[in-house]
Amino acid sequence: MDSRKGFHQSLEELQREILKMGVLVEEAIYLGVKSLANLDVQMAQNVIDGDRKINDLMVDVESACLRLLALQQPMASDLRVIGTAMKIVTDLERIGDHAVDIAKTTLRLSGDKLLKPLVDTPRMADLAKEMLRDALNAYVSHDVTVAEQLAKKDDVVDGLYKHIFNELQGMMEENSAHVKQGIMLLIVCQHLERIADHATNIGEWVIYMVSGDRKDLNV
Template identity: 55%
Template sequence: MDTRSGFHHSLDGLRSELLAMGRNVEQLIHEAVESLARADEKLAKAVIDSDDEVDGAMSRIDELCLRLIALQQPMASDLRVIGTALKIATDLERIADHAVDIAKITIRLNGEELVKPLEIIPQMAEQAKDMLRESLLSYTERNVHRAAALADKDDGVDKMYSTVMTEIIGLMGTDIAKNRQLTHLMLVASHLERVGDHTTNIGEAVIYMVTGKRKDLNV
């Protein structure tokens, strides 16, 4: 296998590792919000425990990238590909952290009945997961238009976040226990809003990888 063929083979391995990490992170978002909706502490603890797998994937991707830089003497365009992989892995790891934080809120609520059924928060989670899938597709396809479209999707998440915050503030009163739960739900919405921001970061990284130009999707 010649040097360039070996390099591209290594890039394929890096891409596969990154996509597997992305699928795992998407599942963690789903399970974290599901644990909240069902007051399922066992599922919440599984999400928290799974964070070690994400951290392990991050370490493997770091090592692969450093090895490619050290051994393959990549050209400028190759360096953008490697740098993008590192950037995406970092954002995926942070998304996983948000999923873990949501799962921890499930445990803090300790099975107490929710003040009102969750409606918009699961919708936010679905939109965030869709954005994550789209961001990773834009990476595998090197599709700048798909990456740029994440900005509009993120606007949708932001609008849902604003709606949740308005609803929760309207429900607050003098009941300390009720206000405590509502504050936790505000934090859940905040974590999902941040997931949307991290997926637009991935889109920005893809655009830079393909074009060499930086574009801000979080405006």
């Protein structure tokens, strides 16, 4: 097999593994927030247990990237592709960690009753998942425009966080018995905000991969 052809096949395999990891991470976000909304302890535990598979995929992709660097002679553009792959799986792994932390909140609230049904928190999660899908689609299609549009969606996520913060702050000020759970729910929203930031980071790496330029979308 031509070495160059084999190299590109290896890059395509990397892409498939990254997308597989992305599917698992998106599912973890969904199930983590759903477990919290329903206070479903078993669902939360499944998210926690499933994190090992996400971590294993990250290690696999990183190892494959290092092998390509060691055994091939990649050009500058290829180096950006390999470097971007390593950065993306790091962001995906951290998103998975945030989903696990949300699931752990479900375990901590086991036996309690939510202060109110979760409405805006799942909206934050949906937006964060949408951003992640957009970022990975931009990665696959090398679409800088889609990557750049992540900044606007990140602003919407930030706006939802501020709204939830104000709402929970009011509930805690009104009744001190709500403080413990209110703080825990705020931390969950902070995790979702960070997930959106990581999705934006992936967009930044896509821009770098395609153009060679570094652009900060979190401004």
